[in-house]
Amino acid sequence: MSTIRASVLARWWFRHGRSYVTYAILTAIACTMLLPFLWMVLSSFKPLNEVNELNPLPSKLDLEIFKPGNAPGPKQFFAYTRYLVANLTMRNWVPGNYRDVFKKIPFAKYYFNSLFVAAWVTLLVTWTSSMAAFAFSRLQWPGRDHVFKLYLATMMIPGVVTMIPNYWLMVKLHLVDSYLGLIVPAAFTAFGTFLLRQFMLTIPPSLDEAAMIDGASAWQVFADLILPLARPGIIVLTIFTFMGNYASFFWPLILISREHLRTLPIGMLYFDTEYAQDTTVLMAAAVMNVIPLIVLFLVMQKHLVKGIQLGAVKG
Structure with a gap:
C-alpha cells in the first residue's frame, strides 16, 4: 500500500508539484521586485516625517540571535511583519506632494x-527602419548582403565614441539647444533595421510575386502587404524605441543647456x-515619470509577447 502511495505522490510531483514550487518561487521573486515600486508610490502620498520613520532593517547586527536557543520565534517574526505593514501603509494621505512637484x-x-x-x-525610427528592412529583405540588388553586414557592424561601435562627432555635427548644423538636435541623430538605428528585417524574412516571398503579377509596384507591396504582416x-x-528615448540621458545632457528644452x-x-531632502516630492516626481512607460507596456503587452515569439521563428 505504501509503495502505491509513494508511486502516486511521485507522479503527482512530476506532473504538478514542480510547477507549483516554480510558480511559488517566481511569485516570491516578483513580489520582492515590486517592493521598491510599492514603497515609491506609497511614499509619494505620505508626509515627510512618516517616510523618515521607516527603518526596515536593524541598525546593527546582533550575532547573539544565531546562537542555539536565541533565534527569534514566531512572535518576533509577526511583530516585525506588523511593523513593516504599519510603515508601508499610509496613516496620513498627502496628495499635495504631486502639486508641489509642479x-x-x-x-x-x-x-x-x-x-x-x-x-x-519613435515615429521616424519605425518608418526609416521598416523601409531599410524591406530593401534588405525583399528587394534584390547587387551587394545587398555586404551592405547589410557593414550597416550591422555599426552596432558594435559604442555610443560614447560617436557622441563628440555627433555633437560637432549638430554645432555645424546649428541644431544645438533644439528639438531637432534631439530627434534627428536618433531617427536611424541599425538595431531597428535588423529587427524588422528578421520579421520580414519570415514572410513567404510568393506573396510578393503574386502581388507583382497582379500589377502592384514595389511601394504598394511594401505599404499594403509587408507592413501589415510585419x-x-x-x-516591438x-x-x-519609445522607452529608450523617453529615458535618454547623456545626449540631452550634452546638447541642451536651456531650461525650457530639458x-x-x-x-x-x-x-x-x-x-534631495524632500523625499516625498521626489517620489511623486518619480511616479509621474514612469506612468507613460507603464501605460505603454500594459497597452502593448500582448503584441510585445507575440512579436518576440514570432521573431524567434527565423534567426
Whole structure:
C-alpha cells in the first residue's frame, strides 16, 4: 500500500508539484521586485516625517540571535511583519506632494519635452527602419548582403565614441539647444533595421510575386502587404524605441543647456540636486515619470509577447 502511495505522490510531483514550487518561487521573486515600486508610490502620498520613520532593517547586527536557543520565534517574526505593514501603509494621505512637484520645477514642460521627442523619434525610427528592412529583405540588388553586414557592424561601435562627432555635427548644423538636435541623430538605428528585417524574412516571398503579377509596384507591396504582416515586429520596435528615448540621458545632457528644452531625466537630475531632502516630492516626481512607460507596456503587452515569439521563428 505504501509503495502505491509513494508511486502516486511521485507522479503527482512530476506532473504538478514542480510547477507549483516554480510558480511559488517566481511569485516570491516578483513580489520582492515590486517592493521598491510599492514603497515609491506609497511614499509619494505620505508626509515627510512618516517616510523618515521607516527603518526596515536593524541598525546593527546582533550575532547573539544565531546562537542555539536565541533565534527569534514566531512572535518576533509577526511583530516585525506588523511593523513593516504599519510603515508601508499610509496613516496620513498627502496628495499635495504631486502639486508641489509642479510648483517647484517646470515639470509639465519637462514632461512635454520628453513625450514630444520620444514620440517623434519613435515615429521616424519605425518608418526609416521598416523601409531599410524591406530593401534588405525583399528587394534584390547587387551587394545587398555586404551592405547589410557593414550597416550591422555599426552596432558594435559604442555610443560614447560617436557622441563628440555627433555633437560637432549638430554645432555645424546649428541644431544645438533644439528639438531637432534631439530627434534627428536618433531617427536611424541599425538595431531597428535588423529587427524588422528578421520579421520580414519570415514572410513567404510568393506573396510578393503574386502581388507583382497582379500589377502592384514595389511601394504598394511594401505599404499594403509587408507592413501589415510585419505589425508585431513594428510594435516591438515601437516599444523599445519609445522607452529608450523617453529615458535618454547623456545626449540631452550634452546638447541642451536651456531650461525650457530639458527632458524629464535631465529635469529630474536638477530636481534631485536641489530638493534631495524632500523625499516625498521626489517620489511623486518619480511616479509621474514612469506612468507613460507603464501605460505603454500594459497597452502593448500582448503584441510585445507575440512579436518576440514570432521573431524567434527565423534567426
